[in-house]
Amino acid sequence: MKRKFFFNLLLIVVGILIFGGCSQNDDNDSLATGDPVEIRFTVGGVSDYEGDTSAETRSPAEPFTVSVPVDDSYEIEATFAPRKTEQTRASGSILAENTRYRVLAYKDGGSTYEGYADYKIENGKSVLINSGLGLLAGGRYKFIAYSYNNSNTITEVPDGNTGIGMKFLTVSTNDDFLYWQSGLVEVSRDMLLTINFRHLFSQLQVVFDITEFGVGCKFTSAATDLTIGGKAPYTSGTWSFGDEYVSINALSTQNGSFSFPSISGQVITSEARRLLPVSNTISTPLQFSIGAEFSTGIAINGSSDGITFAIPGNQLRPNTAYTCTIKFRALSVYMDKEGDETNEYPYGGGNCWVVPKNKTRDITYIFTALEGRSNDPVGTTIGDAPKKAEIVWQIDDNGNNCNNLIKGVTYSSSSSNNQVRFTVGSGQTGNAIIAVTSISGTILWSWHIWVVSDNSFLLKPKSISGVYLGTGFMDRNLGAADVVGPTSYGLFYQWGRKDPLRRENEYTSGPVTISDATKKPGTFYSCTPSSPWCSDSNYKTFWSDTSTDAAMLKYNPCPKGWTLPTKKLYDSAIVKGKMKDNTCVFPCTDFSDLYFVPGGGRYYYNGAVRSDGSVGSYWSSTTDNGLKAYGLFFYTDIGVNSSESSEAKSIRCVRE
Numbered sequence: 001m002k003r004k005f006f007f008n009l010l011l012i013v014v015g016i017l018i019f020g021g022c023s024q025n026d027d028n029d030s031l032a033t034g035d036p037v038e039i040r041f042t043v044g045g046v047s048d049y050e051g052d053t054s055a056e057t058r059s060p061a062e063p064f065t066v067s068v069p070v071d072d073s074y075e076i077e078a079t080f081a082p083r084k085t086e087q088t089r090a091s092g093s094i095l096a097e098n099t100r101y102r103v104l105a106y107k108d109g110g111s112t113y114e115g116y117a118d119y120k121i122e123n124g125k126s127v128l129i130n131s132g133l134g135l136l137a138g139g140r141y142k143f144i145a146y147s148y149n150n151s152n153t154i155t156e157v158p159d160g161n162t163g164i165g166m167k168f169l170t171v172s173t174n175d176d177f178l179y180w181q182s183g184l185v186e187v188s189r190d191m192l193l194t195i196n197f198r199h200l201f202s203q204l205q206v207v208f209d210i211t212e213f214g215v216g217c218k219f220t221s222a223a224t225d226l227t228i229g230g231k232a233p234y235t236s237g238t239w240s241f242g243d244e245y246v247s248i249n250a251l252s253t254q255n256g257s258f259s260f261p262s263i264s265g266q267v268i269t270s271e272a273r274r275l276l277p278v279s280n281t282i283s284t285p286l287q288f289s290i291g292a293e294f295s296t297g298i299a300i301n302g303s304s305d306g307i308t309f310a311i312p313g314n315q316l317r318p319n320t321a322y323t324c325t326i327k328f329r330a331l332s333v334y335m336d337k338e339g340d341e342t343n344e345y346p347y348g349g350g351n352c353w354v355v356p357k358n359k360t361r362d363i364t365y366i367f368t369a370l371e372g373r374s375n376d377p378v379g380t381t382i383g384d385a386p387k388k389a390e391i392v393w394q395i396d397d398n399g400n401n402c403n404n405l406i407k408g409v410t411y412s413s414s415s416s417n418n419q420v421r422f423t424v425g426s427g428q429t430g431n432a433i434i435a436v437t438s439i440s441g442t443i444l445w446s447w448h449i450w451v452v453s454d455n456s457f458l459l460k461p462k463s464i465s466g467v468y469l470g471t472g473f474m475d476r477n478l479g480a481a482d483v484v485g486p487t488s489y490g491l492f493y494q495w496g497r498k499d500p501l502r503r504e505n506e507y508t509s510g511p512v513t514i515s516d517a518t519k520k521p522g523t524f525y526s527c528t529p530s531s532p533w534c535s536d537s538n539y540k541t542f543w544s545d546t547s548t549d550a551a552m553l554k555y556n557p558c559p560k561g562w563t564l565p566t567k568k569l570y571d572s573a574i575v576k577g578k579m580k581d582n583t584c585v586f587p588c589t590d591f592s593d594l595y596f597v598p599g600g601g602r603y604y605y606n607g608a609v610r611s612d613g614s615v616g617s618y619w620s621s622t623t624d625n626g627l628k629a630y631g632l633f634f635y636t637d638i639g640v641n642s643s644e645s646s647e648a649k650s651i652r653c654v655r656e
Contacts (some may be wrong), residue, residue: 348559
């Protein structure tokens with residue numbers, strides 16, 4: 001009763017404060033510190049901008065992009081795009097009848113919370129409906145008011161220790177939230193403050209997109225935090241998800257604010273969410289932090305706080321709906337020791353990596369440096385410590401030397417890392433050999449990098465109706481750019497060696513040990529008749545009809561998922577199967593959907609190239625008593641024969 005009586009005595013209006021301003025009645029003495037005073041509030045205009053005096057239709061906001069380079073392997077890009085135009089707001093409009101609003105008071109420069117009061121619009125006037133704010137002592141105060149324009153509900157009573165950060169403010173995605181904040185006010189007797197609400201809230205929807213991040217990557221977790229003014233009022237904006245859904249770890253005041261209703265491929269979209277009003281105030285920086293982990297084990301976290309985008313100039317504008325697309329861009333594609341064939345992005349593995357060119361930019365690849373498909377780290381065979389990496393040779397699709405296919409070859413030799421990194425130039429295709437060397441420069445192991453226009457053929461083995469072809473042949477020769485034509489011949493191989501040979505390589509006399517051959521992957525070793533290129537007693541086990549044999553895993557030249565055809569398969573599927581085709585005109589190499597090209601070879605005794613476009617010579621995995629090996633041969637006839645293992649022939653891989 002005493003409070004009401006005192007309130008009714010405040011009849012003199014000495015000033016109107018607009019946007020935090022106020023005026024005092026100079027006929028009255030200033031308040032002494034500690035003297036109680038009651039403040040009255042009235043609602044003025046509603047506007048998009050503080051200071052608007054008339055109705056205004058603002059132009060649509062412009063999209064903008066913020067990028068963060070994380071390291072040499074990837075970058076993150078956040079694009080904020082408005083989803084709708086802004087509405088027209090009239091500065092003279094007032095709150096709807098029966099709408100409630102709340103006023104909070106903070107003393108001493110806004111550092112001490114003093115309480116709040118609730119008001120209701122009745123007959124166009126503000127009516128006090130509780131006395132939570134009470135009597136304020138003399139001093140300087142900051143006032144904050146908020147309301148839901150289309151609802152008569154307001155938030156719960158805030159914590160007295162909340163402070164100016166306002167982290168208790170929670171807004172539904174459907175309500176028209178209004179907000180006002182005063183400057184620092186010297187409270188006087190009989191004070192009337194005019195509140196000029198603004199429609200301040202932006203709406204934000206977040207999309208995580210990793211379609212360009214890397215081959216086979218899938219999300220296993222993702223998170224975001226909105227930070228305002230160096231604080232995190234929405235610290236619970238952390239997203240996590242299980243096998244089929246995504247949910248938010250939310251505080252009680254934020255239930256349902258963010259959730260993922262669906263997951264489609266490698267893109268995850270959140271529901272829309274409104275931002276704090278201070279996100280649109282120049283004085284309070286807005287930062288957007290994100291983090292994610294992928295099925296490859298890669299974690300996107302530049303620090304313990306994740307990756308942070310500082311929004312330049314706080315460009316999220318009031319009363320605007322935005323979609324923020326967080327795109328992970330791969331500067332490096334990580335490949336595990338056995339390759340990756342998920343999501344139709346096959347990369348091979350072992351001794352042969354098959355990578356597609358990128359038409360617009362360079363791509364860096366990283367793989368674990370193991371010897372073939374074994375678990376032996378590089379340096380095991382030679383018995384020396386790896387130090388660096390280099391390019392042995394590189395050629396384009398026509399077999400010409402080039403210097404723009406592979407670049408940036410490096411090796412990481414830290415105790416916790418054993419990886420080779422190489423970059424493929426944009427728009428280039430061809431073949432290369434890269435190697436890891438010791439401190440003295442000795443090659444310890446090498447890998448075939450086969451760059452093609454599109455490597456999806458690794459998922460499409462070829463079969464012939466009515467003819468048994470095992471699990472199917474590769475549609476082209478190993479190292480070839482095309483299925484037919486002048487760039488379809490591919491590379492040559494000596495039997496049992498993992499390394500491809502160019503059509504014109506340096507050559508020297510053999511036999512040599514496998515250790516010597518490993519150190520010189522680009523050298524052709526010539527031999528006498530019935531003498532293999534390799535002097536090791538176990539060389540005949542380097543290739544095997546069983547693709548899982550230890551030596552075959554180590555020296556198999558085909559990419560992961562593929563191996564050499566056996567003599568039996570060539571004989572039964574190609575020779576006898578084709579001979580049943582009475583339409584055959586020699587050379588019998590055209591199986592409609594499968595074509596064997598006459599790529600020639602290199603003679604065993606001097607390495608000279610044997611090819612006139614009519615001779616086809618392909619290795620099988622089958623030895624002939626360890627001195628020779630079997631292969632497919634055609635010229636005027638077609639058959640499987642035995643020849644010196646030192647010969648260099650084409651390889652047509654079959655699916656394992």
